[in-house]
Amino acid sequence: MRFLRSLVFTLVLTASAGLVKADPPEQVAASIDRLFEAAWKANGVEPAPLATDEEYVRRLYLDLAGRIPAASEVRSFLADTREDKRQRLVDELLDGPAFVRHFTILWRNALIPEAFNDIGTRQLVPGFEAWLWKHFSEGTPYDQMVRDLITTPIDYGDDPQALLRSASSPSAFFIVRQLAPENLATGTSRAFLGVRLDCAQCHDHPFDKWKRTQFWNMAAFYSGFRPAGESPDAAMMMRREQKDVHSIRIPSTGETVEAKFLTGTSPEWNDTAEPRRILADWITAKDNPWFARMAANRMWALFLGQGIVQPIDDFSDNNPPSHPEVLDLLAKEFAANNYDLKFLVRTIALTRVYQTTSRLTHESQKDPAQFARAALRGMTPEQFFDSLAEATGYYQPYRTDNPFVIDGETPRGRFLELFRDENESPLMKETTILQALAMMNGDFVDDATSLEKSQTLRAVVDFPLMSDDERLETLFISALGRKPRDEEKQVFGKYLKDGGTAGNQKEALADIFWALLNSSEFLFNH
Amino acid sequence: MNAFTRRQFARYSGLSLLGASMSGWLPQLAASVQEAGTKPIRSCILLWMPGGPSQLETFDPKEGQKNGGPTKAIETSVPGIRIAENLPQVAKVMEHLAPIRSMTTKEGDHTRATYYLRTGYLPQGPVQYPTMGSFLGKALVRPECDLPSFISVNPFRAFSPAAYSPGFLGPAWSPLVVASETQQDQSISFQVKNLKPSERLASAQVDSRLNLLSTLETSFLAERPDGPGRSHLQSYEKAVRMMKSGAVTAFNLDEEDAALRDAYGRNSFGQGCLLARRLIERGVSFVEVSLSETANGGVIGWDTHTDNFNAVKSLCGVLDPAWATLMNDLKQRGMLENTLVIWMGEFGRTPVINENTGRDHWPGSWSTVLGGGGIRGGQVYGVTSDDGMEVRENPMTVPNMMATICRALGLNPEATNLSNIGRPIPYADHGAVAADSLIAG
Numbered sequence: 001m002r003f004l005r006s007l008v009f010t011l012v013l014t015a016s017a018g019l020v021k022a023d024p025p026e027q028v029a030a031s032i033d034r035l036f037e038a039a040w041k042a043n044g045v046e047p048a049p050l051a052t053d054e055e056y057v058r059r060l061y062l063d064l065a066g067r068i069p070a071a072s073e074v075r076s077f078l079a080d081t082r083e084d085k086r087q088r089l090v091d092e093l094l095d096g097p098a099f100v101r102h103f104t105i106l107w108r109n110a111l112i113p114e115a116f117n118d119i120g121t122r123q124l125v126p127g128f129e130a131w132l133w134k135h136f137s138e139g140t141p142y143d144q145m146v147r148d149l150i151t152t153p154i155d156y157g158d159d160p161q162a163l164l165r166s167a168s169s170p171s172a173f174f175i176v177r178q179l180a181p182e183n184l185a186t187g188t189s190r191a192f193l194g195v196r197l198d199c200a201q202c203h204d205h206p207f208d209k210w211k212r213t214q215f216w217n218m219a220a221f222y223s224g225f226r227p228a229g230e231s232p233d234a235a236m237m238m239r240r241e242q243k244d245v246h247s248i249r250i251p252s253t254g255e256t257v258e259a260k261f262l263t264g265t266s267p268e269w270n271d272t273a274e275p276r277r278i279l280a281d282w283i284t285a286k287d288n289p290w291f292a293r294m295a296a297n298r299m300w301a302l303f304l305g306q307g308i309v310q311p312i313d314d315f316s317d318n319n320p321p322s323h324p325e326v327l328d329l330l331a332k333e334f335a336a337n338n339y340d341l342k343f344l345v346r347t348i349a350l351t352r353v354y355q356t357t358s359r360l361t362h363e364s365q366k367d368p369a370q371f372a373r374a375a376l377r378g379m380t381p382e383q384f385f386d387s388l389a390e391a392t393g394y395y396q397p398y399r400t401d402n403p404f405v406i407d408g409e410t411p412r413g414r415f416l417e418l419f420r421d422e423n424e425s426p427l428m429k430e431t432t433i434l435q436a437l438a439m440m441n442g443d444f445v446d447d448a449t450s451l452e453k454s455q456t457l458r459a460v461v462d463f464p465l466m467s468d469d470e471r472l473e474t475l476f477i478s479a480l481g482r483k484p485r486d487e488e489k490q491v492f493g494k495y496l497k498d499g500g501t502a503g504n505q506k507e508a509l510a511d512i513f514w515a516l517l518n519s520s521e522f523l524f525n526h
Numbered sequence: 527m528n529a530f531t532r533r534q535f536a537r538y539s540g541l542s543l544l545g546a547s548m549s550g551w552l553p554q555l556a557a558s559v560q561e562a563g564t565k566p567i568r569s570c571i572l573l574w575m576p577g578g579p580s581q582l583e584t585f586d587p588k589e590g591q592k593n594g595g596p597t598k599a600i601e602t603s604v605p606g607i608r609i610a611e612n613l614p615q616v617a618k619v620m621e622h623l624a625p626i627r628s629m630t631t632k633e634g635d636h637t638r639a640t641y642y643l644r645t646g647y648l649p650q651g652p653v654q655y656p657t658m659g660s661f662l663g664k665a666l667v668r669p670e671c672d673l674p675s676f677i678s679v680n681p682f683r684a685f686s687p688a689a690y691s692p693g694f695l696g697p698a699w700s701p702l703v704v705a706s707e708t709q710q711d712q713s714i715s716f717q718v719k720n721l722k723p724s725e726r727l728a729s730a731q732v733d734s735r736l737n738l739l740s741t742l743e744t745s746f747l748a749e750r751p752d753g754p755g756r757s758h759l760q761s762y763e764k765a766v767r768m769m770k771s772g773a774v775t776a777f778n779l780d781e782e783d784a785a786l787r788d789a790y791g792r793n794s795f796g797q798g799c800l801l802a803r804r805l806i807e808r809g810v811s812f813v814e815v816s817l818s819e820t821a822n823g824g825v826i827g828w829d830t831h832t833d834n835f836n837a838v839k840s841l842c843g844v845l846d847p848a849w850a851t852l853m854n855d856l857k858q859r860g861m862l863e864n865t866l867v868i869w870m871g872e873f874g875r876t877p878v879i880n881e882n883t884g885r886d887h888w889p890g891s892w893s894t895v896l897g898g899g900g901i902r903g904g905q906v907y908g909v910t911s912d913d914g915m916e917v918r919e920n921p922m923t924v925p926n927m928m929a930t931i932c933r934a935l936g937l938n939p940e941a942t943n944l945s946n947i948g949r950p951i952p953y954a955d956h957g958a959v960a961a962d963s964l965i966a967g
Contacts, residue, residue: 117649117688118637183650190652198652198947311947359749366751376752421697429754431761432697433674433768437720440765446724491741501730511731515738518762520755521746 022336025346026087028329033352035325040372046362048373051355053078055374055526056086058481060349062379062525063303064093066102067386071477090349094342097137103341104132105382106302111149111191114176116420124172126404131168133404142295142339143284146192149173150280154225155240179239181248185219192283194294194315195262209317213257216250220259221279223248246275263289286335290315296330297321299344303354305375305427306368322369358526368427377525378429381419384523385412391479391517392448393455411444426525439518449514451506457513461506468496471509479516567666568864568899568935569806572659572814573799573849575871576640576682577829580885581893582877583610583838585625586910593877593913595835604904612842615850621904622853622862623897624964628908628917631873631924634887636685636829639872644689646928646954653945654693657701658928661953663812664699665937671809672771674702674764679716679798679815682827685872694946698757701814704777704801706794714797716777721769736766776804789851793821796848803855806865817845828871832882853897862898866934870894877914891917894927900934902966925958933960 040047051059057077061069069077077089093099108115108129115121115128135145149170177183182201189195197218200210224245228238246259246269259275260266267278283291294315301307308327309315321327330344337343348354358374360366365373379387389396389412396412399405406413418438421429439445447453451461456478460471472492476484484492492512500508516522587610588594599608602620609617609625616623633639633648642648645655663676678701683690692699704716723732739762747755768774779787779797782804790796798815805813818827820840830837849869856862874892875885891910897903909919922930929939932953939958942950952958 114649114688118686119684120637186652196947314947360751376750376754378754427753428696430697430757431754432700433702433761433765434700434719435697436758436761436765437718437769440762441720441723441769450726487745488741492738495734495738501728501734507731511735511738514735515742518739519742519746520750520758521742523758524754526750 022338023333025343026350028333028347029350029352031329032326032347035323035329036351036353036371039323040370043364043370045364045370045372047352048356048359048361048365050352051357051374052482054482055357056355057089059374059525060086060089060093061481062383062387063349064090064102064345065096065098066105066380066383067098067390069481070390071474074477074481086355087350090346094345100133100136102383103136104129105380107132107136109380110298111170112172112176115172117176121172121176124175126402127167127169128172129404131170134168136341139340139342142334142341143291144339146291147280147284150188150283151274151277153241154179156228156238179222179225181219181222181225182215184222185215188279188283189218189262190313192294193262193288193290194297194309194313195290196314196316210262212250214260214262214264216248216257217260218262220246220248220257221275223259224275243274292331292335292339293327295339295341296334296344297327299341300327300330300348303345303348304371305377306425310369311425323371374526375427376520377426378421379426379523379525381416381421383525384419385415387522388415388444388448388517391456391522393459394444394448415444429524431523445514445517448517449510451510454510454513457510461509468493468505472496472512475509475513475516479513480519480521566864567668567811568866569666569810570662570812570866570868570931570935571799571802571806571852571898572812573845573867573869574644574682574814574816575828575845575869576685576816576818577636577827578639578871578873578875578887578892579828579841580830580834580838580875581627581891581910582875582885582914583612583835584842585609585613585893585895586627586914587611588877588912588914591912591914593879593915595879597835607904607906610842612839613846615846619850619853619897622857622901623867623895623903624901624905624907625893625895626907626922626927626961626964627891627893627910628920628922629870629874629892629894629927630917630921631889634873634889636872636887638686639887639889640686641689642924643870643872643927644686645693646924647951649688652947653949653951654688654691655951656693656695656699656943657690658931659701659812659814660692660695660699661943662931662935662937663701664695664943665941665953666811666935668809668811671811672767672773673776673805673808673810674768675699675811676701677704677805677810677813678702679704679801679813680706680794681814682816682818694951695943698760706798708794712792714792714794715779716797716801718768718774718777721774723769773808776808776810777801779804786851786855789847790855791821791844791847791851793844793848794819795844796851799848799852800855803852803859803861806861807859817841820844830875831880831884831886834875834879834884856898865899866896866901866931867898868894868896868931891915894922896930896934896964900936900966901964905963907961907964920961922961923958925955926961929954929958929960930964933965 057069057074061067077085082088108125112128115125152170154171154174174184177187186198189197197210197215200212200215224242225239226242228240247256249256258266261282267273282288294313297307297309297312301312308321308323309319334344353371356372356374358376360373368375399407406416408417418435449457451457460474469489472489473483476482495512496505496508499505500511582588582594583597587597587599587608589597589599598611600611600614600617602609602617604620607620631639631642633642638649644657646658647655659676659678667675676699678690681690681703690701702718704718706714706716709715743759747759775781779800782800787797787800790800795815795817802813802815820826821844826837826841828841853862853867856865873887873889876888880886891914907920908917908922910916911918932939937953939954939960940952942952945951
């Protein structure tokens, strides 16, 4: 029955999407590569060579599964001789649960970055993640997800605990913005349209086209939230929505303005028209000038480190895209493919641009906006800890009643807290001293490099039939997803042969593993 | 081939710090400050009172008024200034302090108020404002110091983690967090987490590990001259520098005279204040110490909705000797005129006493204190009404408070940092004005 329903659904969608011809990912990827080749040529840029299989397999696991590949996964990819093995790996990872988990984290970071700032909103994170998880696992089209988010019911009456009890809800998007019309206007515009209204809240911006009235026109769509109880100070979660309110008073001028779209047109109001539903329909409409482009830009930035428009949510005349045709093409095909996020992932992952090496081979590759070489990208705290767990053979226990709740007292909880970073751009990632100290001297890495406690190290040390070269190679593949290079074989091979400073081969292996886990090559996606 | 060459690794890869003698570094530091020939860079100690301390039981007592409760006022070292009886030792150093009785905000929620007082800005929009320790630590940084410019002792972050973060300044300016530990003999010590390598490693093995790491970093980053890699390397360099530095002896309070340790109070706040002095002495720019416990280690905090009078009294039992000793100690060492001391929480308490003999949140009229470097002590700023419900003179807003702090530290409140959305953000919000009368001439 369920299969039948989804089949009917697919047919209907295919029919409606048929209005615009949807091209397959590999074809779109090839078109993007042609656009870049032309741009590089015009700008005198010499692109970096294609990434090796070792580089590609690590990068793809980090981007699609949220962790580095296991040593066995690296080895089987390297041994695969099929010509289309990169494309096959993309498909394989996109079908796996790790993709759902990783994208849940990425989109949680994108939509409620403020959630970790206070104890109240932290509690809403598991419910928000459960909501994202549901949509990513079902493959919900992006426009439907956004519509579901913007129109989610906000009516907790006098029982705010209802919010925390609801297992799966995008409410956190509203709560972290204090249910304030002005915060929701800026939050929605930035997240889904890439339009920054923030400055227009207080004044007409001299260099921008957004006027203060337009800001409040947008805010008016969210003007119906009212305290549920008598007290005006009632807790934020004790709100109801009056669905027939679609005007708001500008505090500084006292003027009252109606809800109006950013394009300047007014919605048609009738008895059943709910402001947030009307706003959601306009935002996700096929002819909305920003919606698909913003999503395509965000996805591009997730894979390449920065957007074609950068900052990713600042589309304006003063901040033109680096490669407008690429963005237009991605946006057009995204809409034609029924806003399927996996279509964007497939397309981007198959481009030659995504598959360049991160080695700088020519001066002209230094400008990140040329996308001529893969960037060194910071990981999310989750990517980092899950990679560390993969490399060291640490088994992560999950809470069985709610896997979205992270216990702060577990190694994972402690690492996430220590490595949480408010910086949005992975190209601006910075390391703190406390992070460095934790990696150098902390218990987790200490255990991972202890002969008694480390799974990976013990396997390497205890396996009787391995040569020194093979032991070295296993440690490199476990941590860095690659075999040691010749010069590394010499330096590290000699260190191993001599038994390091302790004159003990087992200790020397621990030293080498420690150095690998502390290296930039391990810490970054590249 | 590119800017990031092997040469730049020399300092790291050779780990020149490994063998360097750190003995005698303290006089060198003092000399380098003097050599500069200009006004010495000031430092700042923030005594942070999470939960919101009652102004009526500290610096704005209302003896004889209904709202004043049983709290009595006492004379101080400055004729005419009277404060609550809970702070007898602080009363004796009043010539170095300037209580501000006219703090006024609209924020009565712990999370928002904590963010406001600690960053100078309300949480709003996408700008992630840095906590004052981050931006002041950055403005006052001494490159020759082996320790981070901002150190946070026993922070209480639960109300608002963002209020303790470097925000848009990035992790390079995040605080080094130090937590106190109670030893078996009940003595208090401080540890920087993970500062020492595992005990099973000989120091030669630690050094050889760093050399292996250096080999990996050199080949990998030479071909990838990007910001994140540079930051990674710099942090490791700073961490190793600190691990090897004599400056970490700052954390070894056993070096201090037992009588002085007793005077500060043998509890984590008292010993934290002593640690703050030792850190400032070694060139750290900003140290904050939080107080939320009683002398016997019970955690109650300043959020005294019930049993206000006893609770504040026991908290003051910890605060009073520690703070007064800190002021005297700084003065004796000639450090007071260059060290600003701030005492504050996120708001005050309701003048009206509730049915649980407690006081609730009150942002409308409450007290903070500035003292030491850059401050003209021995005066009171602002006046509240007899019932404590209103500010009558010289209202002090948060932006003006931040501007006053900047001026006392010799900084321009209008100086800016570039925010995460590309907008320059001044230290103190636009339009802020420092209270001139509080600034030492």
